[in-house]
Amino acid sequence: MEGLAYWVAFARIPSLTPARFRLLERAFGTLEEAWRAPARQWHALGLEPSVVNAILQARARLDPFQELEALHRWGATALTWHDPAYPPRLREITNPPPILFLQGDLRPQDEKAIAIVGTRQATPYGLEACQRLTRALVQEGFTIVSGLAQGIDARAHQTALEAGGRTLAVVAGGLDRLYPHQHRPLARRIAQQGAVLTEYPLGTRPEPFQFPRRNRILSGLALGVLVVEAPVESGAMSTVRWALDQGREVFAVPGPITSPASAGTNRLIQEGAKLVMEVQDILEELRIEARAVQPPLLEASAPSSTPQAPIGEEASALLSALGSETVHIDDLRRRTGLPMPVVSATLTLLEVNGLVRQVGGMHFARADTAR
Template sequence: MVDIKYWAALNLVPRLGPVRFRKLEAYFGDMEKAWKASLGEFKAAGLDDRTARDLITLRSKTTPESELERIIRAGINLVSWHDDDYPVRLKEIADPPPVLYFKGTLLPSDERSLAVVGTRGPTSYGREATAGLTAELAHNGIVIVSGLARGIDGVAHRAALENGGRTIAVLANGLDIVYPREHTNLAQQIVDRGAIVSEYPPGVRPDSRSFPRRNRLISGISLGSLVVEAGEGSGARWTVYHALEQNREVFCVPGSIYSPMSRLTNRLIQEGAKPVSNVTDILEELNLTAVARQVQLPLPVDTDGDPESALLGLLNDDPQHIDDIRRSADIPISSVSSMLTMLELKGLVRQVGCMHYVRLREVSQVYGN
C-alpha cells in the first residue's frame, strides 16, 4: 500500500514525470521520505538542480494532506502505478504516469479496450463509419477509449454509450476542466457509464504539449488503435506513433483517394496498418474469443424513406450478387456499393465471396482470452 497523498503532492511538480519519479522511489523507498528530503538528498537521488529546487519551493506552498483534500473535494479519485485499480496495459508502456486521476470507475474488463481516434472535422463518411464500427464494438463488449475531442472522438464516445457500451475518455488537462466545453454533458454521461482519466492534477489547463502526451495514454490503455478518418496534420498521428512504440496494433478505415481527411489513414495502410471494413477484422486480429449469440434483427421500417433501411430489407441469409441487389433496388450501382459498404461497417451485412452479400443474423459477444 502506498500513501497516495505524498504521490499526489509530488505530482504537482510538472518537471518530475515518470523517469524522475522512479529515481525518487528507487533512492528513498517511499514517497513520504522523498517529500521530506533535503535539496542535497534530491540531488543524490539523481534529480537536476531545477527540479530539486521546485520540490523545495512546493513544500512551502502546500501539504500532502491539503492536496489530497483538494482532489477529493473535486470528486476525483486517484491511483498510483502500484495500485490494483491502475490500468494493467498502461503499466506496460515505457513511461506510465505515476499518478492517474479519474472520475467514474476503472474495471478489470477495461483490458478489452480499443482506441478510436481521428480528425476533429470528419466528413459524413467518417461520422457514419465511426458510429457504425463503434456500435458493433460496444455490442461485442469492447470498451471504447478516446480523447473527448470534437469530431471522431465525440462520435465514438456517444455511439458506445447509445449502444449500451462502456467508454473511457482520456483528457489532456485536469479533470475539473472539460475541454471542449460543449462536451460537458457528454463527459458526465461517460463518468456514469465508464471513466474520464488524466495524468494531470486538478486545475491544469490543456496546452499544445499536453495533447500529444495524452495520446500515449489513449493508445497505452488499449489493445490497439483504430484511426477512422484523419488528414496528414491530424493529432491522431501521435496516437499512431505511440501505439507503434508500445507494440500495439494500428487499424485504419480506408477512405477516398480524393478526400484530404483520408490521407493519413490511406498512407498508414500503405505502411502496414491493418485495413478495416468491418468489426470482425479487428476482433480476429486482436485474437479475442467470440461466442456467437443469435439475434433476430427487426425488419427495417422505411417510414422516412431511408434508402439504407430499404436496401437492408432486400437482403436475407441467401447470398445475393451486387447486380441482383441493384436491380431489386432500382438505383445506380455506385449508390448500392456505397450503402453496402456502410451497412457492412455497421455490422448489418457481410460480403461473402465475390461481390455477394448476406444480411447478418449473428452478433458476436466477445470475452477476453
C-alpha cells in the same frame, strides 16, 4: 493507498518525469520520505538544481492532504502505478504515468479495450463508419477509449454510451479544465459508464504540447488503435506512433481518395495497417472469437423500389439532386451547394449503403434507377 497524498502533491511538479518518480522511490522507499527529505539528499541523487528548486517551492506552498481533499471534493480519485486498480497494460509501457486522476472507475473488463481516434473535422462518412464500428465493438465486449475531442472522438464515446458499453476518455489537462468545454456534459455521462482520466492534477490547463503526450495513454490502455478518419498530419497519427512504439495493433478505415480527411488512414493502410471494413477484421487480427453476428461496414443493400432512409441532411440533398438522372459529381456539387469534399464523402457513404451507384466517369445515379 497509504501515502497517496504525497503522490498527489508531487504530481504538482511538472519537471518530475516518470523516471524521476522511480528515482525518488528507489532512493527514499516512499514518496512521503522523499517529501520530507532535506534538499541535500535530493542533490545527492543527481537531480538538476532546477528540479530540486521546484520540489522546494512545491513543499513550501502545498499541503499534501489538502491536495488530496480537494481531489475528493471534485468527486475524483487517484491511482498510482502500484495500485491494483491501475491498468496493467498501461503499467507495461516505457513511460507510464506515475499517477492517474479519474472520475468514474476502472474495471478489469477494461483490459479488453480498443482506442478509436480520428479527425475533429469528421465527414458524414467518417461519423457513420465510427458509429457502426463502435457499436459492433461494444457488442463484442470491448471498452472504447478515446480523447473527448470533437468529431470522431465524441462520436465514439456517444455511441458506446448509447449502446450500453463502457468508455474511457483520456484528457490532456486537469479534470476541472476539460477541453472542449462543450463536452462537459458528455464527460459526466462517461464518468457514470466508465471513466474520465488524466495524468495532470486539478487546475492544469490543456496546453498544445500535452495532447501528443496524452496520446501515449490512449494507446497504452488498448489492445489496438482504430483510426477512422485522419489527415496525414493530425493528432490521430501521433497516437499511431505511440501505438507502434508500444507494440499495439493499428487498424484503419479506408476512405475516398478525394477526401483529405481520409488521406492519413489510406496511407496507414498502404504502410501496413490492418484495413477495417467490419468488426471481424479487428477480431481476426487480435485473435478474438466473435460473439455477435455483425453486418459488414460496407455491406450494400439490394436495390429496391423503396429506398432506405437517408443518412443525414447532406445525403438527403444529394439523393434529391440525383432524382432519376445520371449526374456528374460537379453538377451534384452545384445543385446542392455542398463543398466538394462533403459531396465526395457522402456519395461514398450512399454507395456503401446501396443507395447510389457510380456508373463511370464520376457520374452517379440512384441505385433504384441505375442499370
